[in-house]
Amino acid sequence: MGESAVGGAAPLVTDPFDAVPGLAPLRAAAWDGDWAATRAFYEEIPATDAEGVSCAAALLAGVDRSEWYLEKAAKAEPADPLPRTLLAERYIHLGWRARGRGRAEDVSWDQAELFHDWLRKAERLLIEVCAEQPAYVPAWTARLATARGLVLGQSEARRRYDRLTEHHPHHFRAQSRLLKQLCPKWGGSWEAAHRFAQECASAAPEGSHAGVLVAEAHIEHFSDLDGAEATEYLRDVSVRDELRLAARASVLHPDHRRDWYWTESHSTFALAFSLGGHLGDAAGHFAALGDTVSESYWQNVPDWKTRFTEFRTAASATL
Structure with a gap:
């Protein structure tokens, strides 16, 4: 708000959902825990617009308690990459929130453990998605965040980015995530x-x-x-x-x-x-x-x- x-x-x-009226249906769907409405929102994004999916996924990840209905959707539609990727982005958001914005030396042991627990949960989902659908760019984008948080190293982050660019060479969110790495x-x-x-x-x-x-x-x-x-x-x-x-x-x-x-x-x-x-x-x-x-x-x-x-x-x- x-x-x-x-x-x-x-x-x-300051709320991106207020700044961009076209995103309002996504926030409303998340507040209502309405997977059908969430899916309908993403179906309106052109199939070629992987960047749009990734952007909306990152914004949805910031909606409080959205993991509850996304977990149900992921279980109900186990072959669909979308609910698992959205859920992984939510877990990533929860992980970084638990860690806080401080420098590594200022992060407590408990914060670091919770941070890595959330990221590992996200990574497990994303490994499945990328194995099943290696051209699914939103999942590779999410995996750049887990690579950094789990300290998997520069070469692994580059490998993931290179896999993504095979299908989308100018993906801004992916580039921004690799830049931080x-x-x-x-x-x-x-x-x-x-x-x-x-x-x-x-x-x-x-x-x-x-x-x-x-x-x-x-x-x-x-x-x-x-x-x-x-x-x-x-x-x-x-x-x-x-x-x-x-x-x-x-x-x-x-x-x-x-x-x-x-x-x-x-x-x-x-x-x-x-x-x-x-x-x-x-x-x-x-x-x-x-x-x-x-x-x-x-x-x-x-x-x-x-x-x-x-x-x-x-x-x-x-x-």
Whole structure:
């Protein structure tokens, strides 16, 4: 739902189901525990749109207690990959929620055990689905999250991603998940993470979301730094120029079409430019967002709702 107003401003809309009206039937089906309505929603997604299925699966995973009816559906339709994949995404969500957003050294033993228990449950379902239907891209996308959480390593994550790209070479959610795996905190390097983001952005059709990966990589890098080093990182002109090029080739490109990812993409660029002090560049993204924002990266900023409105006001003044 929309959040309460900050400093007299209009309430921020942070719930993706509220930001994208077309998703409302999926949330209603989940609230009602209605598998038939859930299936009907997914049947409306074109068979070629594996990215749409993965996006909706990740959003459904965030609906409280949805595992109850998804478990029943998976048992009732054991040969269908959809209910098992949706259930696995829900287990993945529960696992990461149990772990928390802190660094590995701040995660307690109990948190880590519960985290891995949920991910192992998800992985068992996904192994079955991928064995039965190796071209089912949403399951491979989910398995990138389990590979990272279960610490299966860079090569295994790459193997899964390569299997996915045999069928869908520009799958944004899969690319975003592999990008996180390529960061140093999960055994990768900044060189590998930035190179992957640039490769995806360069290879993707203009107007796609792939350019957002460049912003994600820079935010991840910034978050790994401290003090003045962090402050100066996003202020660097070369970083700013990379962000500009990526935004122009993706969400600011004339061929870009608003879809279920739109809030997340503009929110990510708005954050990267704002933290770097490039408010003129952030302005267009804030204008597109209005009172809508994705929490995805913003929630890592202390008192982020206040900071969002402050940055938005400052950016608007540059127009």
